[in-house]
Amino acid sequence: MLHMKMSQLFSRTLRQAPAGAESKGYEFLLRSGFIKQLGAGIFTALPLGYRSLKKIEGIIREEMDRIGGQEISMPVVNPADIWKETGRFYTIDKELSRFKDRVGRDMVLAMTHEEAVTSVASQEIDSYRQLPQLVYQIQTKWRDDPRPRAGLIRVREFTMKDSYSFDADQEGLQKQYAAHYESYFRIFGRCGLSVIVVGSDSGMMGGSVAHEYMYLSPIGEDTIILCDHCGYTANRQIAAFAKELFPEEMIPAEEVATPNTPTIESLAQFLDIPKRKTAKAVFLMGTFTGEDHEEFQKLIIAVIRGDLEIEEAKLQKASGAKDIRGASDEEIRACGMEPGYGSPIGAGNCIVVVDDSAAGSSNLTAGANKPGFHMMNTNYGRDYEGITADIASAQEGYSCSICGRTLRSSRGVEVGNIFQLGTKYSESLDCYFQDVEGKRKPVIMGSYGIGVGRLLACLTEEYHDDKGLMLPITVAPYQVHLVSLVKDSNEPEKIYQDLCDAGIEVLYDDRKDSPGVKFTDAELIGLPIQITVGKRTLQEGAVELSLRRESDKHKVPLSDVVKTVQEKIAALISEIHDTMVIESL
């Protein structure tokens, strides 16, 4: 339906914000009657909110179709078999919800659809002639997140656009990846959301190259590291930075009494040395999955120079652990080390990961694994061994690894991501094709997601004032809010019909409420164009037209209403298109 009378609208506006609406965007989504919460991280989209979501989905469809996507719909409930075959049934923790059907078969609620799509592709694709392929869907996902929060930003049930590319070779994947890279800028641009793209960790998806699209906002849960000079951007989970190393001539290690110095801070102070002359050992318990899918736990010792901090996502990747958590004192002692005075020197059965800051700097003071004692002048390679990797957390103020300038950090919300999956899923689910020479090869895949509800949530954070929402015309539930302040006249009804007949999307406030109520609601819902039909102007044969984002009203003769509105709509749309920034890979 293009139009709606407010007297008929299913939802209603709230004068007061329900308790628990932390952010403004979320508060207005609730107050304007866009959404309603049903449970933790579970929401109903009411008519207005659903219309906005469908607008966003419409933009996504157009842009996916533009790069050759074919829309499909895959089931939310999957047989667990395919998830067992890829191993994710075992490697993903409680976030993946499982249940048994009546016969006792293991089932899962799909949190993403790599398994399902690869399974179907394996049956459809046999030849290089059928490649490349791109399919997408806009489908419900369930992820039993340990902590939903922030309204629609982080929910358990949500709608996601997920697309999957299938290619015969790496070049093909690159091409589809690049197409998505650009397409996403068009999608977010058309919605009116400015985003930045950052390099990211591939997390549970596996694969190598990945990017995230970030809406920069203090409410974001991710930390982004940026270099304003050379344009380097990355999620902190993988962000690199330039580390200064301090190699020296190695000198013999020496035990030294250091009472009451369980922290780097206290140790450096006690010995009167800079923190960078120390090696910090952080102990974590890693959960690993063996060949037979059996889980086991192993202590991980992460060694890093004392002036830096560990980035757990990097450590997890470097150690190969499926999960990582802080180790208890007992667990540390069980491997022969002393909490607060620990180091990998003489460590028992555990995995040692050494940050290159510690490996590349000499004569560092590390724990002696004896309460109250440290070892001075320890050296990687001589006194202990381990995997070396970058496991340090990038911080604001550090130096850019590319250009050397100072890095900045910002908070961001991930609204989209693109992954180069490679052959992880095609190999495990037997999705092979024959190439020109008749050779059997696994299909090379990519996977690409956009959170639709999260995108709307970000838009409401970006587009509001103290009175309510002011969504861009491309995503607002309706284009025009027609407010009638007159009775005993059928002129508003006529205007309403004329606008509808012209294909304009109108929300018509035909209620018997007072002007104040109507104006306030119009501001709260915040449709981009408002037409007010009042007694005075009507006597002059005119109505008033205003834009939500501006305060001034313009008189428009009755005969010009449709035309003027059409012009305004066109202007607002082209304004969004004109300010769109599209980046290429």
Added chain:
RNA sequence: CGGGGUGUAGCCUAGUGGCUAAGGCGCCUGCUUUGGGAGCAGGAAACCGGAGGUUCGAGUCCUCUCACCCCGACCA
């Protein structure tokens, strides 16, 4: 999963262990009113999250439990 908090009508809130649980917004009826959340009159709507317990008596105290929110852990 750890820490903290909140559950009283659709929404926001009040309610020393003591009569029939109170108010505002919203809702219904009637009249009045129509350029910024109107007025008057009348009305409907709550087993006070749930279960136990203490007590002559529990919305109020105790125990357990459930739900939701916030911080952290976690997370595409």
